[in-house]
Every structure is written in C-alpha cells, then in structure tokens.
Amino acid sequence: MNLVHRGRWxxxxxxxxxALVYVRALAFxxxxxxxxxxxxxxxxxxxxxWSAMLAMGLVGLCSILYLVLKDARFDRFAAASAEVGTAFxxxxxxxxxxxxxxxxxxxxxxxxxxxxxxxxxxLFVGYLLLRGVVTDAGLRARYSxxxxxxxxLLLPFIHLSVYFFRTLHPQPIxxxxxxxxxxxxxxxxxxxxxxxxxxLYLGFVIQxxxxxxxxxxxxxxxx
Amino acid sequence: MAEVPQNAGYMVAAYIATxxxxxxxxxxxxxxxxxx
Numbered sequence: 001m002n003l004v005h006r007g008r009w010x011x012x013x014x015x016x017x018x019a020l021v022y023v024r025a026l027a028f029x030x031x032x033x034x035x036x037x038x039x040x041x042x043x044x045x046x047x048x049x050w051s052a053m054l055a056m057g058l059v060g061l062c063s064i065l066y067l068v069l070k071d072a073r074f075d076r077f078a079a080a081s082a083e084v085g086t087a088f089x090x091x092x093x094x095x096x097x098x099x100x101x102x103x104x105x106x107x108x109x110x111x112x113x114x115x116x117x118x119x120x121x122x123l124f125v126g127y128l129l130l131r132g133v134v135t136d137a138g139l140r141a142r143y144s145x146x147x148x149x150x151x152x153l154l155l156p157f158i159h160l161s162v163y164f165f166r167t168l169h170p171q172p173i174x175x176x177x178x179x180x181x182x183x184x185x186x187x188x189x190x191x192x193x194x195x196x197x198x199x200l201y202l203g204f205v206i207q208x209x210x211x212x213x214x215x216x217x218x219x220x221x222x223x
Numbered sequence: 224m225a226e227v228p229q230n231a232g233y234m235v236a237a238y239i240a241t242x243x244x245x246x247x248x249x250x251x252x253x254x255x256x257x258x259x
Contacts, residue, residue, distance in 0.1 A: 004256045007252075008253065008256075011249050011252070015245065015246065015249060018241075018242070018245065022238055022242075031227060033225075033227055034225075034228075035228065035230075036227045036228030036229065036230045036231070037228075037229075037230055037231040037233075037234045038228070038230040038231075038233040038234050040234045041233065041234055041237040041238075044237060044238060044241045045237070048241065084248075087244060087245065087248040090244055091240070091241050091244050091245065094237070094240045094241070094244065095237040095240060095241060098233050098236050098237040098240065099233065099237060101233060102228065102230040102233050200245060203249075204248065204249070204252060207252045207253075207256060208252060210256065211252065211255055211256050211259070214256070214259045215259065218259065
C-alpha cells in the first residue's frame with residue numbers, strides 16, 4: 001500500500017471514529033450543570049487546539065532539522081504539517097466563539113489567549129502564503145523554516161498565557177502539573193477525542209506529504 | 224437549584240462546523256491526490 005492510500009485509510013478511520021466521538025459526547029457523557037449542552041463543544045474545541053499546536057510544534061522541529069541537516073524531507077513534512085495545522089486551527093477558531101457566546105455572552109474578546117491563538121492561525125496562513133510566493137526551492141525552504149521556528153517559539157506563550165494574563169479563557173484542566181480536574185466519564189470522552197484528532201492529523205499529514213512528493217516526482221514544485 | 228441552560232443549538236452548530244471543516248479538508252486532499 002503506498003503512502004497516499006495509507007493516509008486515506010487512516011483519515012477514513014479517523015472520520016468514522018469522529019462520528020463515534022459525537023455519539024459518545026452527545027449520548028454517553030453527562031451535561032454540565034452550569035454551562036448546559038454548550039459545554040460539550042469542549043470535546044471538539046480542545047482536541048482541535050491540541051492538533052493545531054501539535055502541527056505547529058512539528059513544523060518548528062522539522063524546520064530546525066531542515067536547517068541543520070538540509071534534508072528536503074523535513075521541509076516537505078513541515079509544509080504538510082502547516083497546511084493540516086491550518087485546518088485544525090480553523091476548527092479551534094470556529095468552535096471557540098460558538099462556545100464563548102452562550103457562556104461569556106460575547107463571541108470574542110481580545111485577551112492574551114484568544115489573540116495568541118488567532119496569531120497562530122495567521123502564522124499558519126503566512127507560512128503557506130510564503131511558500132506560495134517564493135519560487136526558488138532552497139530559499140523557500142530556508143525562509144519558511146525561520147517562520148516555522150517562530151511558530152514553535154509561540155506555543156509555550158499560548159499555553160502559559162492563561163497563567164500570566166487576566167483572561168476569560170479557562171486554565172488547562174488536563175495538561176497541567178496536577179491531575180486532571182474532570183469527572184471520569186468526561187475525561188474518557190476528552191481523551192478519546194484527543195486520540196481521534198491525533199489520528200486525523202496523522203492521516204491528513206501523510207496524504208499531504210505524499211501529495212508534495214508526487215508533485216516533485218512529476219517535476220513540479222512541492223509548495 | 225438553578226436550571227440547566229438550554230443552549231444545545233450552539234453545541235450542534237459547533238459539531239456541524241467541525242465536521243464540515245474536517246470532512247471538507249479530507250475531500251480536498253482526496254481530490255488533489257487523485258488529480259495527479
């Protein structure tokens with residue numbers, strides 16, 4: 001089985017499992033008393049944010065590896081991860097305001113966490129635009145690697161922004177030094193969703209990487 | 224005891240938006256890989 005087909009099967013499995021996340025979240029996970037059903041947006045919003053940050057983390061790491069080793073595979077993977085990260089950050093930025101409206105009474109607020117996640121999205125878009133406009137493959141790889149490393153440096157600020165600044169956004173309830181502060185059934189649904197979103201990231205990135213490789217083999221630019 | 228808020232519409236909207244974006248991106252990848 002080639003890389004494209006492998007990526008397609010993983011994506012298909014991920015989408016089927018996403019439907020099961022929906023079923024589990026809607027039918028087998030309790031409704032939170034104070035926020036009501038809108039709290040269940042949590043099961044897609046948080047894993048989407050995780051996948052977007054995973055994507056940018058890997059863009060940054062591959063960018064460093066590219067600059068050190070000059071291996072085009074790292075540049076190709078970084079480009080694939082950036083495109084996939086854009087899709088996940090779009091999910092994060094769409095579901096976040098939909099959750100915020102009934103709970104905070106506003107779609108958006110310019111606090112540190114929200115502004116930095118919007119900046120992350122713009123970094124993804126900027127990264128893809130940069131790759132689109134620079135025609136020389138070597139220059140494109142080098143310029144985008146620098147931008148990718150900037151994205152990697154942004155991640156700790158996003159995660160820690162809720163501790164450093166006053167914000168409406170809740171503090172982490174899973175990725176924190178103490179144990180997760182969630183009832184067992186909610187935590188199980190969240191962890192299941194984390195797994196499914198990670199699987200979707202994997203399926204998408206394999207396909208996108210294979211697409212770049214195919215384009216290169218046919219004499220085009222992988223972009 | 225306070226009543227549970229009735230805001231299921233927001234949850235449905237978020238779940239639909241998530242599915243549309245992820246399935247849409249999967250289809251875009253499928254289309255681009257089959258065109259080559």
